[in-house]
Amino acid sequence: MAAKENLRPGGRSARVQASVHKAVRELLAETNRFEVTIPLIAARAGVTPSTIYRRWGDLQELLADVAVERLRPDMQPVDAGSGKADLEAWAEQYAEEMSSGPGREMIRDVLAAQAGANACKCCEYTRQQIVVIAERAKARGEAFPDVDRAMDELVAPIMYRILFGDVPDVARVRALVARAMQSAN
Amino acid sequence: MAAKENLRPGGRSARVQASVHKAVRELLAETNRFEVTIPLIAARAGVTPSTIYRRWGDLQELLADVAVERLRPDMQPVDAGSGKADLEAWAEQYAEEMSSGPGREMIRDVLAAQAGANACKCCEYTRQQIVVIAERAKARGEAFPDVDRAMDELVAPIMYRILFGDVPDVARVRALVARAMQSAN
Structure with a gap:
Protein backbone atom coordinates (compact mmCIF):
# COMPACT_ATOMS: atom_id res chain seq x y z
CA MET A 1 0.00 0.00 0.00
CA ALA A 2 2.84 2.36 0.83
CA ALA A 3 3.96 2.35 -2.79
CA LYS A 4 0.89 4.27 -3.82
CA GLU A 5 2.24 7.35 -2.12
CA ASN A 6 5.00 7.51 -4.70
CA LEU A 7 2.88 7.12 -7.80
CA ARG A 8 4.16 9.07 -10.75
CA PRO A 9 1.40 11.59 -11.48
CA GLY A 10 -0.27 10.76 -14.78
CA GLY A 11 1.49 7.37 -14.92
CA ARG A 12 -0.48 4.20 -15.61
CA SER A 13 -0.60 3.25 -11.98
CA ALA A 14 -1.90 6.65 -10.92
CA ARG A 15 -4.52 6.55 -13.68
CA VAL A 16 -5.74 3.12 -12.56
CA GLN A 17 -6.00 4.37 -8.99
CA ALA A 18 -7.89 7.52 -9.94
CA SER A 19 -10.29 5.55 -12.12
CA VAL A 20 -10.97 2.90 -9.45
CA HIS A 21 -11.45 5.52 -6.71
CA LYS A 22 -13.87 7.41 -8.94
CA ALA A 23 -15.84 4.22 -9.64
CA VAL A 24 -16.10 3.49 -5.91
CA ARG A 25 -17.27 7.01 -5.09
CA GLU A 26 -19.89 6.89 -7.84
CA LEU A 27 -21.17 3.45 -6.84
CA LEU A 28 -21.36 4.40 -3.17
CA ALA A 29 -23.40 7.44 -4.13
CA GLU A 30 -25.74 5.49 -6.40
CA THR A 31 -26.35 2.18 -4.64
CA ASN A 32 -26.63 0.50 -1.27
CA ARG A 33 -23.08 -0.08 -0.06
CA PHE A 34 -23.78 -3.77 0.53
CA GLU A 35 -24.36 -4.13 -3.19
CA VAL A 36 -20.99 -2.65 -4.12
CA THR A 37 -18.68 -5.47 -5.22
CA ILE A 38 -15.23 -5.67 -6.77
CA PRO A 39 -16.54 -6.94 -10.15
CA LEU A 40 -18.98 -4.01 -10.24
CA ILE A 41 -16.22 -1.53 -9.42
CA ALA A 42 -13.90 -3.09 -12.00
CA ALA A 43 -16.54 -2.87 -14.75
CA ARG A 44 -17.21 0.78 -13.97
CA ALA A 45 -13.51 1.65 -13.79
CA GLY A 46 -12.64 -0.23 -16.98
CA VAL A 47 -10.08 -2.52 -15.31
CA THR A 48 -10.13 -6.23 -14.55
CA PRO A 49 -11.17 -7.44 -11.09
CA SER A 50 -7.74 -9.04 -10.70
CA THR A 51 -6.11 -5.61 -11.07
CA ILE A 52 -8.11 -4.51 -8.02
CA TYR A 53 -7.42 -7.67 -6.02
CA ARG A 54 -3.70 -7.40 -6.80
CA ARG A 55 -3.50 -3.81 -5.76
CA TRP A 56 -5.87 -3.56 -2.80
CA GLY A 57 -6.24 -7.15 -1.61
CA ASP A 58 -9.93 -7.00 -0.79
CA LEU A 59 -12.98 -4.77 -0.96
CA GLN A 60 -12.59 -3.52 2.60
CA GLU A 61 -9.04 -2.28 1.95
CA LEU A 62 -10.20 -0.49 -1.18
CA LEU A 63 -13.12 1.14 0.66
CA ALA A 64 -10.72 2.23 3.44
CA ASP A 65 -8.35 3.67 0.85
CA VAL A 66 -11.14 5.70 -0.76
CA ALA A 67 -12.51 6.81 2.62
CA VAL A 68 -9.16 8.06 3.86
CA GLU A 69 -8.75 10.17 0.72
CA ARG A 70 -12.08 11.80 1.48
CA LEU A 71 -11.03 12.36 5.09
CA ARG A 72 -7.92 14.25 3.97
CA PRO A 73 -8.51 17.86 5.02
CA MET B 1 -32.29 -5.66 19.31
CA ALA B 2 -33.35 -4.21 22.65
CA ALA B 3 -35.83 -7.05 23.14
CA LYS B 4 -33.00 -9.53 23.54
CA GLU B 5 -32.16 -8.07 26.91
CA ASN B 6 -35.48 -9.32 28.22
CA LEU B 7 -35.27 -12.87 26.92
CA ARG B 8 -36.83 -15.38 29.26
CA PRO B 9 -33.90 -17.57 30.32
CA GLY B 10 -34.32 -21.06 28.87
CA GLY B 11 -37.14 -19.85 26.60
CA ARG B 12 -37.11 -20.70 22.90
CA SER B 13 -35.79 -17.28 21.94
CA ALA B 14 -32.93 -17.48 24.44
CA ARG B 15 -32.05 -20.98 23.23
CA VAL B 16 -31.91 -19.82 19.61
CA GLN B 17 -29.68 -16.94 20.60
CA ALA B 18 -27.32 -19.13 22.61
CA SER B 19 -27.08 -21.67 19.82
CA VAL B 20 -26.42 -19.04 17.12
CA HIS B 21 -23.81 -17.24 19.26
CA LYS B 22 -22.07 -20.56 19.94
CA ALA B 23 -22.04 -21.38 16.21
CA VAL B 24 -20.49 -17.98 15.42
CA ARG B 25 -17.80 -18.36 18.08
CA GLU B 26 -16.90 -21.83 16.85
CA LEU B 27 -16.79 -20.81 13.19
CA LEU B 28 -14.67 -17.75 13.95
CA ALA B 29 -12.24 -19.99 15.82
CA GLU B 30 -12.09 -22.58 13.03
CA THR B 31 -12.12 -20.61 9.79
CA ASN B 32 -11.09 -17.38 8.17
CA ARG B 33 -13.66 -14.79 9.16
CA PHE B 34 -14.29 -13.86 5.53
CA GLU B 35 -15.58 -17.39 4.97
CA VAL B 36 -18.15 -17.16 7.77
CA THR B 37 -21.60 -16.72 6.22
CA ILE B 38 -25.14 -16.72 7.55
CA PRO B 39 -26.06 -20.05 5.85
CA LEU B 40 -22.97 -21.65 7.43
CA ILE B 41 -23.88 -20.27 10.87
CA ALA B 42 -27.50 -21.38 10.48
CA ALA B 43 -26.48 -24.93 9.55
CA ARG B 44 -24.15 -25.18 12.53
CA ALA B 45 -26.74 -23.72 14.92
CA GLY B 46 -29.57 -25.89 13.61
CA VAL B 47 -31.80 -22.97 12.66
CA THR B 48 -32.89 -21.61 9.27
CA PRO B 49 -31.03 -18.68 7.72
CA SER B 50 -34.27 -16.70 7.77
CA THR B 51 -34.39 -17.02 11.56
CA ILE B 52 -31.01 -15.27 11.67
CA TYR B 53 -31.94 -12.60 9.12
CA ARG B 54 -35.19 -11.90 10.96
CA ARG B 55 -33.48 -11.52 14.30
CA TRP B 56 -30.18 -9.85 13.46
CA GLY B 57 -30.77 -8.27 10.07
CA ASP B 58 -27.35 -9.02 8.61
CA LEU B 59 -24.08 -10.78 9.31
CA GLN B 60 -22.36 -7.64 10.59
CA GLU B 61 -25.04 -7.06 13.24
CA LEU B 62 -24.76 -10.67 14.37
CA LEU B 63 -20.95 -10.46 14.57
CA ALA B 64 -21.27 -7.23 16.58
CA ASP B 65 -23.74 -8.89 18.91
CA VAL B 66 -21.38 -11.81 19.53
CA ALA B 67 -18.38 -9.51 19.93
CA VAL B 68 -20.06 -7.30 22.49
CA GLU B 69 -20.94 -10.35 24.60
CA ARG B 70 -17.27 -11.28 24.62
CA LEU B 71 -16.34 -7.71 25.56
CA ARG B 72 -18.62 -7.84 28.60
CA PRO B 73 -16.26 -7.81 31.61
Whole structure:
Protein backbone atom coordinates (compact mmCIF):
# COMPACT_ATOMS: atom_id res chain seq x y z
CA MET A 1 0.00 0.00 0.00
CA ALA A 2 2.84 2.36 0.83
CA ALA A 3 3.96 2.35 -2.79
CA LYS A 4 0.89 4.27 -3.82
CA GLU A 5 2.24 7.35 -2.12
CA ASN A 6 5.00 7.51 -4.70
CA LEU A 7 2.88 7.12 -7.80
CA ARG A 8 4.16 9.07 -10.75
CA PRO A 9 1.40 11.59 -11.48
CA GLY A 10 -0.27 10.76 -14.78
CA GLY A 11 1.49 7.37 -14.92
CA ARG A 12 -0.48 4.20 -15.61
CA SER A 13 -0.60 3.25 -11.98
CA ALA A 14 -1.90 6.65 -10.92
CA ARG A 15 -4.52 6.55 -13.68
CA VAL A 16 -5.74 3.12 -12.56
CA GLN A 17 -6.00 4.37 -8.99
CA ALA A 18 -7.89 7.52 -9.94
CA SER A 19 -10.29 5.55 -12.12
CA VAL A 20 -10.97 2.90 -9.45
CA HIS A 21 -11.45 5.52 -6.71
CA LYS A 22 -13.87 7.41 -8.94
CA ALA A 23 -15.84 4.22 -9.64
CA VAL A 24 -16.10 3.49 -5.91
CA ARG A 25 -17.27 7.01 -5.09
CA GLU A 26 -19.89 6.89 -7.84
CA LEU A 27 -21.17 3.45 -6.84
CA LEU A 28 -21.36 4.40 -3.17
CA ALA A 29 -23.40 7.44 -4.13
CA GLU A 30 -25.74 5.49 -6.40
CA THR A 31 -26.35 2.18 -4.64
CA ASN A 32 -26.63 0.50 -1.27
CA ARG A 33 -23.08 -0.08 -0.06
CA PHE A 34 -23.78 -3.77 0.53
CA GLU A 35 -24.36 -4.13 -3.19
CA VAL A 36 -20.99 -2.65 -4.12
CA THR A 37 -18.68 -5.47 -5.22
CA ILE A 38 -15.23 -5.67 -6.77
CA PRO A 39 -16.54 -6.94 -10.15
CA LEU A 40 -18.98 -4.01 -10.24
CA ILE A 41 -16.22 -1.53 -9.42
CA ALA A 42 -13.90 -3.09 -12.00
CA ALA A 43 -16.54 -2.87 -14.75
CA ARG A 44 -17.21 0.78 -13.97
CA ALA A 45 -13.51 1.65 -13.79
CA GLY A 46 -12.64 -0.23 -16.98
CA VAL A 47 -10.08 -2.52 -15.31
CA THR A 48 -10.13 -6.23 -14.55
CA PRO A 49 -11.17 -7.44 -11.09
CA SER A 50 -7.74 -9.04 -10.70
CA THR A 51 -6.11 -5.61 -11.07
CA ILE A 52 -8.11 -4.51 -8.02
CA TYR A 53 -7.42 -7.67 -6.02
CA ARG A 54 -3.70 -7.40 -6.80
CA ARG A 55 -3.50 -3.81 -5.76
CA TRP A 56 -5.87 -3.56 -2.80
CA GLY A 57 -6.24 -7.15 -1.61
CA ASP A 58 -9.93 -7.00 -0.79
CA LEU A 59 -12.98 -4.77 -0.96
CA GLN A 60 -12.59 -3.52 2.60
CA GLU A 61 -9.04 -2.28 1.95
CA LEU A 62 -10.20 -0.49 -1.18
CA LEU A 63 -13.12 1.14 0.66
CA ALA A 64 -10.72 2.23 3.44
CA ASP A 65 -8.35 3.67 0.85
CA VAL A 66 -11.14 5.70 -0.76
CA ALA A 67 -12.51 6.81 2.62
CA VAL A 68 -9.16 8.06 3.86
CA GLU A 69 -8.75 10.17 0.72
CA ARG A 70 -12.08 11.80 1.48
CA LEU A 71 -11.03 12.36 5.09
CA ARG A 72 -7.92 14.25 3.97
CA PRO A 73 -8.51 17.86 5.02
CA ASP A 74 -8.99 20.13 2.02
CA MET A 75 -8.25 23.36 3.83
CA GLN A 76 -6.00 24.86 6.49
CA PRO A 77 -7.70 25.34 9.87
CA VAL A 78 -9.45 28.73 9.94
CA ASP A 79 -7.43 31.56 11.51
CA ALA A 80 -9.78 32.85 14.20
CA GLY A 81 -7.24 35.18 15.83
CA SER A 82 -5.90 33.10 18.74
CA GLY A 83 -4.81 29.54 19.46
CA LYS A 84 -7.85 28.88 21.58
CA ALA A 85 -10.26 30.34 19.04
CA ASP A 86 -8.57 28.41 16.22
CA LEU A 87 -8.77 25.17 18.20
CA GLU A 88 -12.40 25.77 19.06
CA ALA A 89 -13.39 26.50 15.45
CA TRP A 90 -11.46 23.48 14.21
CA ALA A 91 -12.82 21.12 16.87
CA GLU A 92 -16.43 22.17 16.35
CA GLN A 93 -16.14 21.53 12.64
CA TYR A 94 -14.32 18.23 13.19
CA ALA A 95 -16.98 16.98 15.63
CA GLU A 96 -19.76 18.00 13.28
CA GLU A 97 -18.24 16.44 10.18
CA MET A 98 -17.20 13.20 11.84
CA SER A 99 -20.54 12.65 13.55
CA SER A 100 -22.51 13.24 10.31
CA GLY A 101 -23.80 10.22 8.40
CA PRO A 102 -21.10 10.36 5.69
CA GLY A 103 -18.42 11.04 8.34
CA ARG A 104 -19.37 7.98 10.37
CA GLU A 105 -19.49 5.90 7.19
CA MET A 106 -15.95 6.96 6.25
CA ILE A 107 -14.55 6.31 9.71
CA ARG A 108 -16.24 2.92 9.72
CA ASP A 109 -14.66 2.06 6.36
CA VAL A 110 -11.22 3.14 7.54
CA LEU A 111 -11.44 1.15 10.79
CA ALA A 112 -12.98 -1.95 9.20
CA ALA A 113 -9.87 -2.66 7.13
CA GLN A 114 -7.53 -5.28 8.57
CA ALA A 115 -4.38 -3.34 7.69
CA GLY A 116 -3.99 -0.34 9.96
CA ALA A 117 -2.16 1.87 7.44
CA ASN A 118 -5.19 3.95 6.51
CA ALA A 119 -6.22 4.46 10.14
CA CYS A 120 -2.72 5.82 10.87
CA LYS A 121 -2.94 8.12 7.88
CA CYS A 122 -6.31 9.39 9.10
CA CYS A 123 -4.89 10.12 12.55
CA GLU A 124 -1.90 11.84 10.95
CA TYR A 125 -4.15 14.16 8.92
CA THR A 126 -5.87 15.24 12.12
CA ARG A 127 -2.58 15.68 13.93
CA GLN A 128 -1.26 17.89 11.12
CA GLN A 129 -4.20 20.23 11.51
CA ILE A 130 -3.41 20.65 15.20
CA VAL A 131 0.27 21.22 14.32
CA VAL A 132 -0.75 24.09 12.01
CA ILE A 133 -2.83 25.67 14.80
CA ALA A 134 0.01 25.19 17.31
CA GLU A 135 2.58 26.76 15.00
CA ARG A 136 0.34 29.73 14.32
CA ALA A 137 -0.14 30.21 18.08
CA LYS A 138 3.62 30.05 18.70
CA ALA A 139 4.22 32.57 15.90
CA ARG A 140 1.81 34.93 17.65
CA GLY A 141 3.79 34.40 20.87
CA GLU A 142 0.91 32.56 22.58
CA ALA A 143 1.11 29.57 24.90
CA PHE A 144 -0.34 26.39 23.38
CA PRO A 145 -0.59 22.78 24.58
CA ASP A 146 1.68 20.04 23.25
CA VAL A 147 0.18 18.52 20.13
CA ASP A 148 0.12 14.99 21.64
CA ARG A 149 -1.67 16.31 24.65
CA ALA A 150 -4.27 18.04 22.48
CA MET A 151 -4.76 14.73 20.64
CA ASP A 152 -5.36 12.95 23.96
CA GLU A 153 -7.52 15.59 25.58
CA LEU A 154 -9.52 16.89 22.66
CA VAL A 155 -9.45 14.67 19.57
CA ALA A 156 -9.63 11.31 21.40
CA PRO A 157 -12.71 12.14 23.51
CA ILE A 158 -14.53 13.57 20.48
CA MET A 159 -13.80 10.48 18.41
CA TYR A 160 -14.55 8.07 21.29
CA ARG A 161 -17.97 9.63 21.81
CA ILE A 162 -18.76 9.54 18.11
CA LEU A 163 -17.72 5.90 17.74
CA PHE A 164 -19.35 4.64 20.89
CA GLY A 165 -22.77 6.11 20.42
CA ASP A 166 -22.76 9.70 21.57
CA VAL A 167 -22.77 13.01 19.71
CA PRO A 168 -20.42 15.60 21.20
CA ASP A 169 -22.39 18.86 21.09
CA VAL A 170 -20.84 22.34 20.86
CA ALA A 171 -20.89 22.91 24.64
CA ARG A 172 -19.09 19.61 25.17
CA VAL A 173 -16.48 20.39 22.50
CA ARG A 174 -15.85 23.83 24.02
CA ALA A 175 -15.40 22.30 27.48
CA LEU A 176 -12.83 19.88 26.04
CA VAL A 177 -11.00 22.73 24.30
CA ALA A 178 -10.94 24.74 27.53
CA ARG A 179 -9.54 21.75 29.40
CA ALA A 180 -6.88 21.08 26.75
CA MET A 181 -5.86 24.76 26.84
CA GLN A 182 -5.13 24.49 30.56
CA SER A 183 -1.90 22.68 29.74
CA ALA A 184 -0.73 25.40 27.35
CA ASN A 185 2.94 26.15 27.77
CA MET B 1 -32.29 -5.66 19.31
CA ALA B 2 -33.35 -4.21 22.65
CA ALA B 3 -35.83 -7.05 23.14
CA LYS B 4 -33.00 -9.53 23.54
CA GLU B 5 -32.16 -8.07 26.91
CA ASN B 6 -35.48 -9.32 28.22
CA LEU B 7 -35.27 -12.87 26.92
CA ARG B 8 -36.83 -15.38 29.26
CA PRO B 9 -33.90 -17.57 30.32
CA GLY B 10 -34.32 -21.06 28.87
CA GLY B 11 -37.14 -19.85 26.60
CA ARG B 12 -37.11 -20.70 22.90
CA SER B 13 -35.79 -17.28 21.94
CA ALA B 14 -32.93 -17.48 24.44
CA ARG B 15 -32.05 -20.98 23.23
CA VAL B 16 -31.91 -19.82 19.61
CA GLN B 17 -29.68 -16.94 20.60
CA ALA B 18 -27.32 -19.13 22.61
CA SER B 19 -27.08 -21.67 19.82
CA VAL B 20 -26.42 -19.04 17.12
CA HIS B 21 -23.81 -17.24 19.26
CA LYS B 22 -22.07 -20.56 19.94
CA ALA B 23 -22.04 -21.38 16.21
CA VAL B 24 -20.49 -17.98 15.42
CA ARG B 25 -17.80 -18.36 18.08
CA GLU B 26 -16.90 -21.83 16.85
CA LEU B 27 -16.79 -20.81 13.19
CA LEU B 28 -14.67 -17.75 13.95
CA ALA B 29 -12.24 -19.99 15.82
CA GLU B 30 -12.09 -22.58 13.03
CA THR B 31 -12.12 -20.61 9.79
CA ASN B 32 -11.09 -17.38 8.17
CA ARG B 33 -13.66 -14.79 9.16
CA PHE B 34 -14.29 -13.86 5.53
CA GLU B 35 -15.58 -17.39 4.97
CA VAL B 36 -18.15 -17.16 7.77
CA THR B 37 -21.60 -16.72 6.22
CA ILE B 38 -25.14 -16.72 7.55
CA PRO B 39 -26.06 -20.05 5.85
CA LEU B 40 -22.97 -21.65 7.43
CA ILE B 41 -23.88 -20.27 10.87
CA ALA B 42 -27.50 -21.38 10.48
CA ALA B 43 -26.48 -24.93 9.55
CA ARG B 44 -24.15 -25.18 12.53
CA ALA B 45 -26.74 -23.72 14.92
CA GLY B 46 -29.57 -25.89 13.61
CA VAL B 47 -31.80 -22.97 12.66
CA THR B 48 -32.89 -21.61 9.27
CA PRO B 49 -31.03 -18.68 7.72
CA SER B 50 -34.27 -16.70 7.77
CA THR B 51 -34.39 -17.02 11.56
CA ILE B 52 -31.01 -15.27 11.67
CA TYR B 53 -31.94 -12.60 9.12
CA ARG B 54 -35.19 -11.90 10.96
CA ARG B 55 -33.48 -11.52 14.30
CA TRP B 56 -30.18 -9.85 13.46
CA GLY B 57 -30.77 -8.27 10.07
CA ASP B 58 -27.35 -9.02 8.61
CA LEU B 59 -24.08 -10.78 9.31
CA GLN B 60 -22.36 -7.64 10.59
CA GLU B 61 -25.04 -7.06 13.24
CA LEU B 62 -24.76 -10.67 14.37
CA LEU B 63 -20.95 -10.46 14.57
CA ALA B 64 -21.27 -7.23 16.58
CA ASP B 65 -23.74 -8.89 18.91
CA VAL B 66 -21.38 -11.81 19.53
CA ALA B 67 -18.38 -9.51 19.93
CA VAL B 68 -20.06 -7.30 22.49
CA GLU B 69 -20.94 -10.35 24.60
CA ARG B 70 -17.27 -11.28 24.62
CA LEU B 71 -16.34 -7.71 25.56
CA ARG B 72 -18.62 -7.84 28.60
CA PRO B 73 -16.26 -7.81 31.61
CA ASP B 74 -16.29 -11.12 33.45
CA MET B 75 -14.82 -9.79 36.67
CA GLN B 76 -14.91 -6.78 38.98
CA PRO B 77 -11.86 -4.49 38.68
CA VAL B 78 -9.07 -5.73 40.97
CA ASP B 79 -8.93 -4.05 44.37
CA ALA B 80 -5.34 -2.80 44.51
CA GLY B 81 -5.77 -0.76 47.69
CA SER B 82 -6.43 2.76 46.40
CA GLY B 83 -8.40 4.49 43.67
CA LYS B 84 -5.28 5.35 41.75
CA ALA B 85 -3.83 1.85 42.03
CA ASP B 86 -7.20 0.32 41.03
CA LEU B 87 -7.45 2.62 38.02
CA GLU B 88 -3.88 1.87 36.99
CA ALA B 89 -4.36 -1.91 37.24
CA TRP B 90 -7.64 -1.72 35.36
CA ALA B 91 -6.33 0.59 32.61
CA GLU B 92 -3.21 -1.50 31.99
CA GLN B 93 -5.31 -4.63 31.56
CA TYR B 94 -7.83 -2.79 29.38
CA ALA B 95 -5.11 -1.41 27.09
CA GLU B 96 -3.47 -4.82 26.83
CA GLU B 97 -6.68 -6.71 26.08
CA MET B 98 -8.06 -4.20 23.61
CA SER B 99 -4.81 -3.87 21.66
CA SER B 100 -4.40 -7.66 21.35
CA GLY B 101 -5.37 -9.36 18.06
CA PRO B 102 -8.68 -10.75 19.38
CA GLY B 103 -9.44 -7.46 21.16
CA ARG B 104 -8.98 -5.43 17.97
CA GLU B 105 -11.08 -7.94 16.06
CA MET B 106 -13.93 -7.60 18.56
CA ILE B 107 -13.85 -3.81 18.56
CA ARG B 108 -13.80 -3.84 14.77
CA ASP B 109 -16.87 -6.10 14.70
CA VAL B 110 -18.72 -3.87 17.15
CA LEU B 111 -17.90 -0.67 15.25
CA ALA B 112 -18.57 -2.13 11.79
CA ALA B 113 -22.27 -2.66 12.52
CA GLN B 114 -24.58 0.06 11.17
CA ALA B 115 -26.75 0.13 14.28
CA GLY B 116 -24.92 1.78 17.15
CA ALA B 117 -26.62 -0.19 19.95
CA ASN B 118 -23.74 -2.59 20.51
CA ALA B 119 -21.15 0.17 20.50
CA CYS B 120 -23.12 1.96 23.25
CA LYS B 121 -23.32 -1.26 25.22
CA CYS B 122 -19.59 -1.71 24.90
CA CYS B 123 -18.95 1.84 26.17
CA GLU B 124 -21.40 1.24 29.02
CA TYR B 125 -19.52 -1.91 30.14
CA THR B 126 -16.33 0.12 30.34
CA ARG B 127 -18.05 2.95 32.18
CA GLN B 128 -19.47 0.54 34.74
CA GLN B 129 -15.99 -0.71 35.57
CA ILE B 130 -14.87 2.86 36.29
CA VAL B 131 -18.01 3.41 38.39
CA VAL B 132 -17.06 0.40 40.55
CA ILE B 133 -13.55 1.79 41.05
CA ALA B 134 -14.94 5.26 41.83
CA GLU B 135 -17.42 3.91 44.39
CA ARG B 136 -14.75 1.87 46.09
CA ALA B 137 -12.54 4.97 46.29
CA LYS B 138 -15.38 7.05 47.76
CA ALA B 139 -16.10 4.30 50.32
CA ARG B 140 -12.44 4.48 51.39
CA GLY B 141 -12.87 8.25 51.77
CA GLU B 142 -10.51 8.99 48.85
CA ALA B 143 -10.83 11.73 46.24
CA PHE B 144 -11.55 10.38 42.76
CA PRO B 145 -12.25 12.03 39.38
CA ASP B 146 -15.75 12.22 37.90
CA VAL B 147 -16.48 9.10 35.88
CA ASP B 148 -17.16 11.07 32.68
CA ARG B 149 -13.90 12.86 33.08
CA ALA B 150 -12.04 9.56 33.53
CA MET B 151 -13.74 8.31 30.34
CA ASP B 152 -12.51 11.42 28.46
CA GLU B 153 -9.01 11.55 29.90
CA LEU B 154 -8.15 7.88 30.22
CA VAL B 155 -10.42 5.53 28.26
CA ALA B 156 -10.80 7.73 25.15
CA PRO B 157 -7.06 8.27 24.54
CA ILE B 158 -6.33 4.55 25.07
CA MET B 159 -9.04 3.55 22.59
CA TYR B 160 -8.12 6.29 20.09
CA ARG B 161 -4.52 5.13 20.03
CA ILE B 162 -5.52 1.50 19.61
CA LEU B 163 -7.94 2.25 16.77
CA PHE B 164 -5.73 4.69 14.92
CA GLY B 165 -2.60 2.65 14.78
CA ASP B 166 -0.70 3.02 18.02
CA VAL B 167 -0.22 0.72 21.00
CA PRO B 168 -0.45 2.52 24.34
CA ASP B 169 2.38 1.04 26.43
CA VAL B 170 2.39 0.80 30.23
CA ALA B 171 4.29 4.08 30.70
CA ARG B 172 1.76 5.89 28.51
CA VAL B 173 -1.20 4.36 30.35
CA ARG B 174 0.28 5.35 33.71
CA ALA B 175 0.83 8.92 32.51
CA LEU B 176 -2.82 9.07 31.45
CA VAL B 177 -3.95 7.70 34.83
CA ALA B 178 -1.81 10.26 36.66
CA ARG B 179 -3.30 13.05 34.55
CA ALA B 180 -6.87 11.82 35.11
CA MET B 181 -6.23 11.62 38.87
CA GLN B 182 -5.31 15.32 38.93
CA SER B 183 -8.99 16.17 38.69
CA ALA B 184 -9.91 13.97 41.69
CA ASN B 185 -12.41 15.63 43.96
